[in-house]
Amino acid sequence: MRPMFALVFCLLAFALGASVGSFLNVVIYRVPLGLSIARPASRCPACETPLRLRDNVPVLGWLVRRGRCAHCGAAISARYPLVELATGLIALALFVDFSRGLDPAMFGPHRFLPHVVVPFVLYLTFAGVLIAATFIDLDWFLLPDGLTLPAIPLGLATAYAAGSAIGVTWQASAVGAAAGAGVILVVGLVYGLVAGRVGVGGGDWKLLAAIGAYLGWTALPFVLFAATFQALLIALLYRRSFALDALPPDPRDLAPGAPPPGPEPLEPAESAAATPFRKLAVPYGPFMALAAIEWLLLRDDLRALAAWTRGLIHGWFA
Structure with a gap:
């Protein structure tokens, strides 16, 4: 596979993982409290102002705002981008693993979906469960x-x-x-x-x-x-x-x-x-x-x- 295609696939895998990490932050915060993970939208934990789309971009949103709420200026825990970064890196590692180190043969029309995409999605789900369980247990012993x-x-x-x-x-x-x-x-x-x-x-x-x-x-x-x-x-x-x-x-x-x-x-x-x-x-x-x-x-x-x-x-x- 050409290096450019490999880079694009790797970036997509990382971006997907980081987005999953953003969702996991919601799960980690809300599930122990019995709150819905669907509503309301993500918001500042201090002033409860809904986050704008650009502030909710995994990792980058926190870095651009220098770890502070755009509305009230309250500090936002560094855990949020760290969870997103960790999930993104795990997703990248899984993708490279299941694509056999980006072996060109794995990207054929009859191999990519069953041998790369399916295990990638399923085991990334497993990793997400483990990450959410980790931080909930650390916070609540639960x-x-x-x-x-x-x-x-x-x-x-x-x-x-x-x-x-x-x-x-x-x-x-x-x-x-x-x-x-x-x-x-x-x-x-x-x-x-x-x-x-x-x-x-x-x-x-x-x-x-x-x-x-x-x-x-x-x-x-x-x-x-x-x-x-x-x-x-x-x-x-x-x-x-x-x-x-x-x-x-x-x-x-x-x-x-x-x-x-x-x-x-x-x-x-x-x-x-x-x-x-x-x-x-x-x-x-x-x-x-x-x-x-x-x-x-x-x-x-x-x-x-x-x-x-x-x-x-x-x-x-x-």
């Missing part, structure tokens, strides 16, 4: 059923329709959904019996079931290991931000019309006398989502690493 439960059958359908693009069969998808739910439920039960308190959120098993449905059961060991390692690392570095007494309120308990609390910045532990580890509450959903994205984008390298590790271990004990 994974809404309206987000996680539909993702399970959608993941099964995606594996059936386009799973070959990432090496996943519908059978592996079904086992992954069941195993994902079962592992988290068992871990939560054991933790509750040992620690005497809830250690796994009610939405975690649904999210891991969705991840298993999309990525297949073979992805689950990596997702669980990487999520746990990354969660422990962040918890150790930012203990104060994850203290039990810093948990946000239930969004359903907010008074009608009351603005939700803004996301708190992560604060590194200042000393060894930081919050004891047993008194931390770390949302697991964001780290499962991060690990799932890592597997989706790096799956071939991770599978090769797993095969090399198995061969090495087999050689030791042979």
